Amino acid sequence: MANTNAEQFEFKAEVSKLLNIITHSLYTNREIFLRELVSNASDALDKLRFEQSRGAEVAAPDLPLQISITMDEDAGTITVADTGLGMTHDELMENLGSIGKSGSEDFINKLAEAASESKAEGSADATSIIGRFGVGFYSVFMVADTVTVTTRPYIPGQHAYSWISDGAGTFSVQALEPDADAPERGTRVTLHLREDAREYLNKNRLEQIIKTHSNFVAFDILLDDEKVNTTPALWREPKFQITPEQYNEFYTFQTLDTEAPLDVIHFSVDAPVQFTSLSFIPKRRSDLYQLSQGEYGLDLYVRRVLITKNFRELIPEYLGFLEGLVDTEDLPLNISRETLQENILIRKIASTVTKQTLSHLTTMAEKEPEKYAEFWEAHGPVFKHGYADFGNREKFGPLLRFNSSHHEDKSGLTSLDEYIGRMKENQNAVYYIAGTSREAIALNPHTEMFRSKGLEVLYLYEPIDEFVLETLGTYKEKQLQAAEQVKPEDLDAFPDVDEAAKTQAPELSDADRSTLDALLGRIKEILGERVTDVRVSARLTTSPAVLVSPDGSISSHMQKIMRTLQNETEPPQKAMELNPDHPLVRNLLAVYKKDPQDAYLSTAVEQLFESSLLLEGYLTDPYAMVERINSLLEKSSGWYLEVKGE
Structure with missing residues (x-):
């Protein structure tokens, strides 16, 4: 039976104000409470495994290293239990008695000190420990009005203890009798849910939260005795041991894309930031990452726990076609884990991911040109946005x-x-x-x-x-x-x-050359200020006319884009050049020689000008052009019949 003489304590560090901030303001998504509890459980299991690797004797050594989650709908409770390190009375006071005190932080610091004193072989790697700030646990008060923590340290023969609080400023700690309901080893956290949080008393809801945030935790997570995290953290495996089928299966799990990816980019970096990246190039462009909506980025994990989905700061916009993740070991988070502190490490990770991706694409282009052509067909429109990445211009240009x-x-x-x-x-x-x-x-x-x-x-x-x-x-x-x-x-x-x-035509006589100059002047008179000049062209071989921009100006296509952005509808002034050897221009010359004011001359010049505008995409009034063409067709068909009749 339990000892009824529980010790009562008040939280330190102005706990009332801090708890209010944590439970009502710090987290924007209430489901985070489960991620934090699972992360803490994973930490405890990692610490136990480290102690075992040092040869320490542990209680109940046959217990599997796992995390169990159960629900009791009638009682309105959710329980998260682990078979990890557990806590002593003093550790309960330190870790749960004051906000900002992190056992994980202390553990990592002590481990670093021990490593500097002794280079003992066989020491377990503690870099997978997640917790850093000691406040994640208090997110439980977003959904619970009372929380009970029951724990027993891993050291054989130790007492079990319970910690109970309603988050209002006080907590109690008591030692439990040997026959009390307590773990053989490890910690059990029971949440008595508020009425407005009973949505979490749903297995499917909890499973979805686990798969979203904690699916790749290194230990089995059992939800009502059924393993939930069935997909391994593939990026943690050595590349040479991973088969294409495993990559494809993981890609499908992450993206729900039924088609295998075009390629895989998998690498690890130890310095200046330790992280692993696993990304995929989809075979087809997806509407899911419309850049204008900002829906792109790699998922950011810290020690297998999802921190931010589609984190845009990890890749530049022009690599927005990538699907995948980055998992880092030493990225500092802010107090809620939900957002990242602005720091140089993020920029270094992004820079490395960008350079590795460009190098991978370069190798693909050189060794697998057909695959690269498939990549370009699918993702070229997005990739081209890299023209503004001046730091990687040398790698971007050849691609x-x-x-x-x-x-x-x-x-x-x-x-x-x-x-x-x-x-x-x-x-x-x-x-x-x-x-x-x-x-x-x-x-x-x-x-x-x-x-x-x-x-x-x-x-x-x-x-x-x-x-x-x-x-x-x-x-x-x-x-x-x-x-x-x-x-x-x-x-x-x-x-x-x-x-x-080239258009073949007889040489013009000196008289015709003089008349041609006069014709050019007449055409300039007809077109007026719509053109800057009318002149003979040396660039044309088969066309009768072309519009030419002034020297030093941007291209016609670029002009059109810029004028559209500025809501300018009038076409820009350009010079009109004529091909003197084209039959049409020669015919106009003959018409001009007979009558410089001939109405047909004006009609033909207008048509030539608007045809040139049409080719450049500047024709604003097609109706006048259609009417003119119909009139010309009517007249020319009559002339044609007269010629055929002869």
Whole structure:
């Protein structure tokens, strides 16, 4: 029977105020109480295992090292029991009698002192001990109005003790009689739940909490005698012992993705921060990590216990496709474990994870190009955001992939290094052009002089692509240059490779050249301030006209993006260049010679201008253009019938 002469004590450290903070303000999620109790139980088991490794005699040596959780719905109680180290009377007073006193903290400090004095072999590793602040236990008062702790130390022949408190400022401690209901060894914590916390008297609810926060604790967790934590902490195992099937099974458990991951990145680091990272590259892009919503990041564990899910500070945004976790041994937490103190260790972990991921992708790109192409297809749109990571630019640049004029269709991909390897002699720039599709780019007049010279051009289909290349600026001493910013004379050193592709037309006479100058002036008169100039083009081979930005300005595609962001709808002023050898321009020249004020001339010029705007994505009024085209078709069909009739 129990000794009824219980000792009454008051908590130290202004406990009333502190308990109020802990139970009502410190934790934002009440279910954390179970994580804290399981973590404390795991600590106690770790400490016992350490003592056993030192050869210490322990009570009930045949008891399995485990954590048991039971519920009594009628009594309204939850009990968490462990077969660990247990506590003496003095330890109860120290660990549960004052807030901020952590047995685990003392244990680690003593262990470090002992290690410095003696390098004894066979000592157990105590780095898996979780508790650091001694306040996690008091989270139980968020859900319980009374808590009873019954404990017996591991040393044979010791008394069992009970600790009881309602969290209101006092607690009692009493020694129990030998026949009292007490553990043979270890600690049992019984929570008498409040009425508003009876939701936790549900097995499925408790199982979900355990699997979320404590699934990878090193010891068996039994919920009503059924093991709950059935999935091992795979990242703690040596890599060479883990099979692909085990990785796939763990990935499915963590992500619920039924498809195996594309690749696995698993590594451990000892300095400057000790941690292990296990992350996966999914085969497909998931809508679950929309960057705009901030739903990305690796799960952060401290000694197998989940601290923060999707912790964004562990990876940069452009690696947001990663699924996985980081488990660290020496990360300081704040008093509630729910958030992390701002410290340099987090930044060091994030930096290492980023560099390791980029190195892994580099190896994949070099040794498994087909797999890397699959990665790029799925995650390239996210990965491209790394253009702003200046610290890792040297690793980021070689991983970029683009379609180009070198390929037969859109499925082809090339790296900047591969492009440079195919460059012509004396070529000092990597050329690129943006468009909504390969077909749209093929119709872009700015590509014509590159085709005629046999110069490769990268095709950029996504708005971010130009930001990437403009930010990089250069790559391996080669300038990254928008094709439309290149002047025709810049390519004079390269001979034409396809003369047949050019528009064939007779040489203009001196009189016609003079008339052409007058025609250009008339076109400028028709278009007015919509263009800065009208001139003969040296860049066109097959198209009749093109709009050219002023020297030093950004590309048309980038202009459109920037003007859209600024809500500017009017197209920017550009120069209009005409191909003097194109049949249409020659016909306009003939019309002008007969009548400079001919209405058809104005109609054709408007159509040429708006067609050029359409190719650049600036046409704001397609209705006028459609009406004009229909009118031209009506007239031209009549002319065609007259010609056919003759």
